[in-house]
Amino acid sequence: MPSLKEIKQRISSVTSTRQVTSAMKMVSAAKLQKAQQWILNARPYSDELDKILLSLATRTRRDVHPLLREANPEDVKSIAIIVVTADKGLCGAFNVNIIKKTEQVIKNHKNKNIELICVGKKGGTYFKKRGHTVREEYIDFFNKLKFDHSRDIMNLVTSSFLEGRYDQILIVYNEFKSAIQQNVVEKQLLPLHELEKTDDRFLASYLFEPEETALLEELIKKHLDVQIWRVLLESSSAEQGARMAAMDAATDNADEMIKDLTLEYHHKRQDKITKEIIEVASTAEVIR
């Protein structure tokens, strides 16, 4: 049985932990709001870009550009997976879910050559330790996210794809559903196959400069760029959401613990007082 003093120490240590967790929760809430604003800001640009790309791509033939050319599944030999985790822990199952999903994806492509591109410290550390090929790591930028970061990643994957180093590029990340819900998503970035038929009258009578195919390549690259940018923003929002939820739960747990410990403390204290009174009383009895 712990002594009174020990219980008191535990109460004070839980109290200070609670302070930390509740502060982290508030910080995450503020960051989450900012990150959500970024997502909203990115939307007009990506919508507009997608509109042009779609109508330009539907005007041209499917196999006109290597970035659009879908390979047969058996011809896919080498795959790059972009794994988006966080730089920090203390955000519940956020990183674990991504790592599990990635391992599953790797298992699904057993006979293929797989290289990982890790965004965020957690994924890189985990997969390097387990002997996976990590082509590149991008760390420590979620605090000051800039469009350059997504451009770097885009340049790396498109140039390796065009060189023929990879036949397919996948990305695994946490999609932001709501402040308390994240979904792990696996998506194919390249070859680009999400282009569905749309209203191709939009660009029907347009003049193009330079000619369509050259424009198409630039547009595809920009599209990928913005896709990755959105993934980074989504992931960083999801991370803050997950951290907020985790810290909220931790704060609740700490409250519960403090309550229990305080109760125990008072029990002990009263026991001690009763014992002392009994002692005094019985001594008095004896003396009389």
Next chain:
Amino acid sequence: MNDNNKPNNKLHLKITTPIGIFLEKDVDEIVAPGSEGYFGVQYGHTPFLTSIRPGILKIFAQDSEKIYSIHNGFVIVNFDEISILTEIIEKPEDVDKARAKRARERAEKRLKEKKEGTDFRRAEVALRRALARLQVSQK
């Protein structure tokens, strides 16, 4: 197009970047650095889509002239609407002159030395970008 309140012969300009809408207003004319050279757009231009290269974007509205340094992206013209999508656009007062100067020197040096393995296209783009920044900031 269906906005009846809009004054006649004005272009509705919208500049969008990945971090938000940079500018949205009615203008008379713009001059932009297209991939095949500078071009101007006024009301009633043929529908037109082009990519842009680093250079100076001029916007004319009500006797005022505004300039910006712009680095890449696309211009879409649709009769009375013009939409510019770009990743980087800067007002003259936002240009970091010292950085642009350093970038120009670096690019010039790389182009002059003609070392093997130099990516000339990249150096050229960097030089254009730096020059556009400097030119804008001096006005």
